Amino acid sequence: MPRPEPTYINFEIDGREVSAPEGELLVDAAKRGDIEIPYFCYEKKLGAPVGACRMCLVEIEGMPKLQTSCSTPVKDGMVVTTTSDDVKQAHNSIVEFLLINHPLDCPVCDKGGECPLQDISYGWGPGKSRYIEPKRHFKKPLELSPLVAIDRERCILCYRCVRFSQEISEDYQLVFLDRGDHTFVGTHDGRPYVGPFSGNIVELCPVGALTSTAYRFRARPWDIEDAGSVCTLCPSQCNITFTVRDDAKVMRVLARDNEEVDDGWLCDKGRFAYQAIAARERVTAPLVRDGGALREVSWERALSEAAEGLRKAGERSAAILGGSATNEEGFLAQRLVRDALGSPHVDSRPSGVLSSAHARVLARPDLSARVSDIDYASAVLVLDTELIDESPILDLRVRKAARRNGTRVVVASSRPSALDPNADAVVR
Ligand code: SF4
Ligand code: SF4
Ligand code: FES
Structure with a gap:
């Protein structure tokens, strides 16, 4: 399936001429002209919009009523206004409405300072409420899962978490329960929400309703800094942001959206394994076995002992590189083993050596593909691997391709796979 080539059109928004791909949703197209439209329920990576919150209303010339910009594709010649009195009145009303049952407990809310509801209330809200009746109350906080x-009381019923569960990870656990102002998010069977991607709902939630058990109340936005990095816990190499406190402590891992790599999601291993960095069991200083017991020594002593051991082994040395080593580490290890120690024994493949003919075929440029090519593939063959374990984020890609673009999936594996229900054919 070829990638769609966008056709660019011109439209006007708040008096500015803007060029955008035809069919792009107005809420995204507006950003190209540096115009910010407030929104809660819309999230591009969740797929088709649901128009649930009405926060993104704008005026479009020729249309009698205000329109939700998250569900309106942009067209050539469209004239849009986001600052008219009618639009301002609508934004004010929606914020006032959403805050009717919101506890407004920002000072003690873990999301305070990095909360879209807080920002939008300041930027687009009326600054006051006419509502004096008692707000709804729930027991709180509760464990939605061991991690979340x-x-x-803080939930604005935007559907984001429920849609993630239903349409992205396809675990079908989260639903809205009850009706009207009693509506709340929960699992359909009351059990904890457990799945390999559950942490994504914390980042998706535009309010402080869903918080990370591992992070909550450990830092405020003004205590922390961001440091971009790449997850090394599987070959997917998802782009991440470390939340760092006091220049040293990793407090949290967030997604650093890269459509070409991770599509903006992380698996729970990548999101929560940072806690191991500060685990007491970690080896944080060099140890040397001395008289049968391990003893902490200086780096100089440890390195000279290691060099001595390797020198003695010489060409009888061998190196096996683990899957989490980087290309650079692999290159340096083979230099050490081949050039310095004179040994040819270096490998990283658990299943033996590939013949050079096979290696040449696999290196052919016309056989290589980008991760995002999966989105547009006519068919995907999952060959003897369980993506949930080996490269979790690719599991979501394959699901997305099958769900949104009708990509045909064939799973050929020796054991049952989590993708079996999505597969057009299973070979076992
Ligand atoms: S818990 Fe958060 S993400 Fe889920 S519906 Fe409520 S506000 Fe939206
Ligand atoms: S799929 Fe998970 S473990 Fe693998 S790179 Fe992405 S976040 Fe890390
Ligand atoms: S963002 Fe458009 S209706 Fe919610």
């Missing part, structure tokens, strides 16, 4: 706490 839920404060139901």
Whole structure:
């Protein structure tokens, strides 16, 4: 399936001429002209919009009523206004409405300072409320899962977490329960929400309703800094941002959206394994076995002992590189073994050596593909691997391709796979 080639059109927004791909949703197209439209329920990576919150209303010339910009594709010659009195009145009303049952407990909310509801209330809200009746109350916070706490009073029922569960990870656990102003998010069977991608809902939630058990109340936005990095816990290499406190402590891992690599998601291993960095069991200083017991020594002593051991082994040395080594580490290891120690024994493949003919075929440029090519593939063959374990983020890609573009999936593996229900054919 070829990638769609966008056709660019011109439209006007708040008096500015803007060029955007035809069919792009207005809420995204507006950003190309540096115009910010507030929104809650819309999230590009969740797929088709649901138009649930009405926060993104704008005026479009020729249309009698305000339109939701998250579900309106942009067209050539469209004239859009986001600052008219009618639009301002609508934004004010929606914010006032959403805050009717919101506890407004920002000072003690873990999301305070990095909360879209807080920002949009300041930027587009009326600054006051006419509502004096008692707000709804829920028991809080509760464990939605061992990793995620839920404060139901703060939820604005935007559907994001539920859509993630239903349409992205396809675990079908999260639903809205009850009706009207009693509606709340939960699992359909009341059990904890457990899945390999559950942490994504914390980042998706535009309010402080869903918080990370491992992070909550450990830092405020003004205590922390961001450091971009890449997850090394599997070959997917998802782009991440470390939340760092006091220049040293990793407090949290967030997605650093890269459509070409991770599509903006992380698996729970990548999101929560940072806690191991500060684990007491970690070896943080060099140890040398001395008289049968391990003893902490200086780096100089440890390196000279290691060099001595390798020198003695010489060409009888061998190196096996693990899957989490980087290309650079692999290159340096083979230099050490081949050039310095004179040994040819270096490998990284658990299943033996590939013949050079095979290696040449696999290196052919016309056989290589980008991760994002999966989105547009006519068919995907999953060959003897369980993506959930080996490269979790690719599991979501394959699901997305099958769900949104009708990509045909064939799973050929020796054991049952989590992708079996999505497969057009399973060979075992
Ligand atoms: S918990 Fe958060 S993400 Fe889920 S519906 Fe409520 S506000 Fe939206
Ligand atoms: S799939 Fe998970 S473990 Fe693999 S790179 Fe992405 S976040 Fe890390
Ligand atoms: S963002 Fe458009 S209706 Fe919610």
